[in-house]
Amino acid sequence: xxxxxxxxxxxxxxxxxxxxxxxxxxxxxxxxxRPVQIEFPGDYGVVRYTQGNTKVLVSVxxxxxxxxEDRASEGMFMVTTELxxxxxxxxxxxxxxLDRIIEKAIRRSAALDLESLCVIAGKxxxxxxxxxxxxEFDGNLIDAICAAVITALRxxxxxxxxxxxxxxxxxxxxxxxxxxxxxxxxxxxISVTFSFYHDNDELLDEDESDTTPSHICLCDATREEESFxxxxxxxxxxxxxxxxxMYKSGGFQLSTDAIIxxxxxxxxxxxxxxxxxxTKLTEDSNLRxxxxxxxxxxxxxxxxxx
Amino acid sequence: xxxxxxxxxxGFRHDGxxxxxxxxxxxxxxxxPNLDGSSSVKLGATKVSCMVVGPYNGPPRLxxxxxxxxxxxxxxxxxxxxxxxxxxxxxxxxxxxxxxxTAELPGTIDVRIQVLAQDGGxxxxxxxxxxxxxxxxxxxxxxxxxxxxxxxxxxxxxxDLSNAEETDLSFLTIGALGNDSDVLMLLLENxxxxxxxxxxxxxxxxxxxxxxQVMDDTVRYYTQQRLAKRKLTGL
Numbered sequence: 001x002x003x004x005x006x007x008x009x010x011x012x013x014x015x016x017x018x019x020x021x022x023x024x025x026x027x028x029x030x031x032x033x034r035p036v037q038i039e040f041p042g043d044y045g046v047v048r049y050t051q052g053n054t055k056v057l058v059s060v061x062x063x064x065x066x067x068x069e070d071r072a073s074e075g076m077f078m079v080t081t082e083l084x085x086x087x088x089x090x091x092x093x094x095x096x097x098l099d100r101i102i103e104k105a106i107r108r109s110a111a112l113d114l115e116s117l118c119v120i121a122g123k124x125x126x127x128x129x130x131x132x133x134x135x136e137f138d139g140n141l142i143d144a145i146c147a148a149v150i151t152a153l154r155x156x157x158x159x160x161x162x163x164x165x166x167x168x169x170x171x172x173x174x175x176x177x178x179x180x181x182x183x184x185x186x187x188x189x190i191s192v193t194f195s196f197y198h199d200n201d202e203l204l205d206e207d208e209s210d211t212t213p214s215h216i217c218l219c220d221a222t223r224e225e226e227s228f229x230x231x232x233x234x235x236x237x238x239x240x241x242x243x244x245x246m247y248k249s250g251g252f253q254l255s256t257d258a259i260i261x262x263x264x265x266x267x268x269x270x271x272x273x274x275x276x277x278x279t280k281l282t283e284d285s286n287l288r289x290x291x292x293x294x295x296x297x298x299x300x301x302x303x304x305x306x
Numbered sequence: 307x308x309x310x311x312x313x314x315x316x317g318f319r320h321d322g323x324x325x326x327x328x329x330x331x332x333x334x335x336x337x338x339p340n341l342d343g344s345s346s347v348k349l350g351a352t353k354v355s356c357m358v359v360g361p362y363n364g365p366p367r368l369x370x371x372x373x374x375x376x377x378x379x380x381x382x383x384x385x386x387x388x389x390x391x392x393x394x395x396x397x398x399x400x401x402x403x404x405x406x407x408t409a410e411l412p413g414t415i416d417v418r419i420q421v422l423a424q425d426g427g428x429x430x431x432x433x434x435x436x437x438x439x440x441x442x443x444x445x446x447x448x449x450x451x452x453x454x455x456x457x458x459x460x461x462x463x464x465x466d467l468s469n470a471e472e473t474d475l476s477f478l479t480i481g482a483l484g485n486d487s488d489v490l491m492l493l494l495e496n497x498x499x500x501x502x503x504x505x506x507x508x509x510x511x512x513x514x515x516x517x518x519q520v521m522d523d524t525v526r527y528y529t530q531q532r533l534a535k536r537k538l539t540g541l
Contacts, residue, residue: 249491
């Protein structure tokens, strides 16, 4: 996983010290998340997701294509993440670990119903792709990308198709003639990354004690905090309390109770964030709905300043 | 769903095991004469062999490479899931780095894992093989990293899933350090209801204890053999 270069010893020591006392440099509590903003700046499927100073732009697009031979009745879905030095100077290549986690969180957990993307089995299907651009990086990229991609998928609408059954030709119906169709999203997976730190560094060397070294668990770490964590735990969970994916790298040992604690925390977060995403989506669809615009434009209506 | 009966009314799984039984787990170490360390692990029909070269001159680091042979599955397949293997490699690197006290290592160590046959439990077989090979190479480690998978069928947790079970059930793999009941590495890739998680984790952890016992016995057996040989040759 891409790691920020270590900060200078002094600031690292300082951050560590105040973490031990239960404070963080941006005055959050240890389990507090940074405020999230979701904007829909463009067409259907374009989402700008902001979490603290981390900014991610996702654009979802779809095109008609031929399905894979072994999966004739399924559409295709792919996520590509682009990390360029604009987000952070040390981003220069794509990170396969990041791709894999996002793929597991969204694709393998079957958040997008691929069978509904099939138009004619074995001949025509939709290929949906989500292009992720990291605009600014300040830690916790996985959570941000995961939430942004699922929001964009729920926001996206593709044009309807008409099939000529004599020739098997597929024609796209212009969106002006018929309303575009949303994708079939089965659930909303939310990733939460927990960063862990040793309580004090001396424990690293004298690990002979039988007790597990005590640790500090941090939610939504910033870039600086992320750069010197001992290890991390990623939990992807949805609102119906199904864990879609979990990953813990090495570091030190974690008791099962601590892991279950993290799962509970991430579940709370998933409920909150899913609700937030849903309110943002309804707000946006109200704005985009032409009938709503007509209602707004009526003379007896109270005027809303745009 | 497949046609096999995952769990019958008598409480047996499709291969005749109870829910908390491990498959036949055997391992050998030092079976490759020219390398610093080697091991081979059989977990049911899953077969993995591991080779360790090092430490040689270089930065103190562990390198892992996993190679899945095309004939390892029932249907011969071209290499494709590269990303999955890369993820597995990085998981193993971080786990073993923390267990091997890497900072004090005299040099670079290469660990090469060959997957010869796959029948479920790939991650745990690779981890166990790497542990044994590193021990054979004499790399100081805090303890064995023993890994085991566990899944859930309805409300019954299953230990050490076979390939047929893995395709039908959701499961996770846990690696623990020695006799410790804490989790060192954790990998979950299917959907599991969060309420069932404690049961499955406990089941997997109990499996790691069984695995540790077998690995410990093996290491002791081979070491004794080696010592006996030394006495014979008078070294």
